[in-house]
Amino acid sequence: MSILYQVIATIIVCFPCFNMGIMYAWPSSTILMFTSENTTLQRPMTSLEVSLFGSLSSVGAMISTPITAFLLNKFGRKCCTMLSGLASVVSWATIGCTTSVEVLLFAVFISGFCGASFLIVPVYVSEFCQESIRGTMSSGSMVFYGIGMLFSYIIGGYLGNTLMTYIALTTAAVEVILMTWLKESPVHLMKTGNEEKAMQSIAFYREVKLNSKEVLQEISIIRRALNTKLLETLEHEMLQPTFPEANCVGDKREITINTMGRSSKKQSTLQFFFASRPTKRGLFITLALMTAAIFQGLVAVQVYAEPLFVKAVPVMPSALCSVIFAVCVVIASLTAACMSDIAGRRPLMIYSSIASGFCCILLGTQIQLEWGPNWLTAVIIYAFCVVYSFGGGTVPYVLLAEVFLPEVKSFMTMLVVEWMWVCCSLLLMIFNPLEVAIGLGPVFYIFAAICFLSGIFSIFYVPETKGLALDVIQSLLMHDK
DSSP states (O other): OHHHHHHHHHHHHTHHHHHHHHHHHHHHHHHHHHHSTTOSSSSOOOHHHHHHHHHHHHHHHHHHHHHHHHHHHHHOHHHHHHHHHHHHHHHHHHHHHOOOHHHHHHHHHHHGGGGGHHHHHHHHHHHHSOGGGHHHHHTHHHHHHHHHHHHHHHIIIIIOHHHHHHHHHHHHHHHHHHHTTSOOOHHHHHHTTOHHHHHHHHHHHHTOOTTSHHHHHHHHHHHHHTOTTHHHHHHHHHTSSSOTTEEEETTEEEEOOOOTTOOOOOOOHHHHHHHOHHHHHHHHHHHHHHHHHHHTSHHHHHHTHHHHHHHHOTTSOHHHHHHHHHHHHHHHHHHHHHHTTTTOHHHHHHHHHHHHHHHHHHHHHHHHHOOSOHHHHHHHHHHHHHHHHHTTTTHHHHHHTTSSOTTTHHHHHHHHHHHHHHHHHHHHHHHHHHHHHHOHHHHHHHHHHHHHHHHHHHHHHOOOOTTOOHHHHHHHHHSOO
16 A cells, blocks of 8 residues: 555656646647637747747746756755646646737746656655655656647647646646645655654655654665765775675665764765765766757657658548557556666666667658658657657656765756756757758658667666665766776
C-alpha cells in the first residue's frame, strides 16, 4: 500500500506536466484553423504569430523556471506545484474567454509557467519516493507530458477546440484541489528544521506509524544526505585504498559519517558547487544528456505533428497519424519508466540513442528518396518515437532527480531545466527555416548524427545509478570514468 500511496501522489504532482503536454501539442491541431479565413479568432494569425504560438509556452517556461527554483527552497515543493497548477487554470480560463489573437498568445505564454513542473517533479517526487521506484516515478513528468499530448491530439482533432479548453481547465482546477491532500517533501522539511513534520510526511507516504523503524531509518538517511561533511568525507576516501567506515554489500556501500562535535560553515550554492567535484560532474552529464535529448529531434515532431504528417504521409489523415503518434509516446514512456529501474539508466541511454540514429537515417532517406510506400514513413516515425522514449525521453530526467545533493538540488535542477527550455525554443525556431533551406529529409540526418554522438557520450561518461543511495552516487561521480 505504501507504494500505491507514492504512485498516487506522483500522479497528482505530475498533472501540471499533463497540462503542459496539452498546450505544447495544441498548435498541431489548431494552426490550420487559426490561420484560415474561417478562424474562430477575430482575425487570422500571421506567420510571426504562428511562430510565437508554437514557442511562447517555452519562453514562459524559461522565465518561470529560475523563479520556481528560488520558491522551491523558500516555500517548498507542494506550494510550487500548486502555483504551477494555478498558472494552467488562469491560462485555460483566459483562452476560453477570448477571441483576441494577442490575448490568446499571452495565455499561451502564461501556460508556459507549467513548464516549471519539469523542475518541480524530479525534486519533489525523488524526495518522497523510496529507492526501489525512484527512477520510475521520477520520469513521471515525461509520461504525463505524453498523455497530455495524446489528449490534445484526440480532443483537439476530433471533438473541437472549445470542448478541449474546458476539459483542460477542469483538470487543472482538480489538480490544485488534490494537491491540498499531499504532504510537503520530508527533505525540504528537514532542511527548514521541521524534523517532526518530516517524520509525519515520511509516515504519510510510507503509510506506516510515526514511530516506526522505517520512519527513523529514512530520517537518518535524509540527515546524512544533508550533512555538509559528506563531500569532505568522500574526498578523503578517494585517497584511501579501502573504505574503512563503509559497510559493503555487493555494489552498494553505506557510508557512516560521524559528525558529533564538529561544525561546518554554511556555504553558498556557488561555493558548494565549485568545491564539489560530484556536483560539477553531475551538472556536466545532465546538461549534455538534456541537450542531446532535445536535439535528437522528437520535440519538433511532437509540436508540428499534423503539418509534418501532411507532408510525410499525405495519403493518411494527419489527425489520425498524430493520435497514433501520441499513443506510441505514452506507451513507450510508461514502459521506459519501468525499464529504468529494471535494465538501468546507462544501457537504456546507449542503445536507445543508437537505435534513434538509425531511425532518423531511415526516415530521412525515405522522405528524400521515397524508397518505400507512404505508410512506411509513418511507421518509421512511430518507431523513432518508441526508441527515443527509452533513452532521451526518460534517462536525463531520472538522472536529474538522482545526482545532486539536497544543498544544491533545486539550483542545479533549475539550471538543467532552464537549459532544456532554451534548447526547445531554439529547436522549434530553427526547425521550419532549416526544413525550407535543406529539406525535411536532411534535417533528420542532422538528428541522426546527434543521436549517435549521444550514444558515444553515454558509453564514456554516464554512470549507472539504479537502486543506489545518494552517498554512493556521489562517490561514483567523484571518480572519472
